[in-house]
Each structure stands twice: as C-alpha cells, then as structure tokens.
Amino acid sequence: MKHIDDQLDKIDKLIGKKIYSLRMDGGISRSDLAKKAGVSQQQIAKYEDATNKISASRLALLAKVLNKDISYFYESS
Numbered sequence: 756m757k758h759i760d761d762q763l764d765k766i767d768k769l770i771g772k773k774i775y776s777l778r779m780d781g782g783i784s785r786s787d788l789a790k791k792a793g794v795s796q797q798q799i800a801k802y803e804d805a806t807n808k809i810s811a812s813r814l815a816l817l818a819k820v821l822n823k824d825i826s827y828f829y830e831s832s
Contacts, residue, residue: 764805766829767805767808767809768805769828769831770802770805770809770814770828770829771802771803771804771805772803773827773828774799774802774803774817774821774828775803777821777823778799778803778821781821781822783821785799785800788817788820788821791820792813792816792817792820793816794813802817814828
C-alpha cells in the first residue's frame with residue numbers, strides 16, 4: 756500500500772506544480788484563480804503545495820480557467 760500512496764503523492768505534487776506554473780506564466784494571482792474556481796486563496800495554495808487533494812471536478816474547472824485540457828495535468832513533465 757505504501758508504494759501506491761507514494762505514487763499518488765507524486766501525482767498530487769505534479770498537479771500542484773502545474774497549477775502553480777500555469778498561474779504564474781499567465782500572470783494570474785492566487786486571488787483571481789480562487790475566485791474563478793470558487794474556492795479560497797488558501798485552498799489554491801494547498802492544491803499547489805499538494806497539501807490537499809483536488810477533486811476531478813475542481814481540476815476540470817481549473818483546467819478550463821487555465822486554458823488547458825485536463826489531460827495536461829496527468830502528463831509527465
């Protein structure tokens with residue numbers, strides 16, 4: 756089970772890094788992204804840091820806001 760948990764943690768961290776990178780590259784503040792996604796700034800920070808897991812529906816919304824297909828977040832970098 757530990758191996759699976761480690762893989763899931765890696766995916767969560769990769770998704771968080773991609774959200775952060777897209778937000779920074781797009782010049783989008785954490786506040787603006789939070790408003791568009793319907794969550795708090797703190798929640799965006801927790802997604803970016805992989806402190807909190809992001810639901811599939813919320814990731815789909817963030818992908819739309821950040822002009823990416825949801826599959827982008829699951830591609831290895």
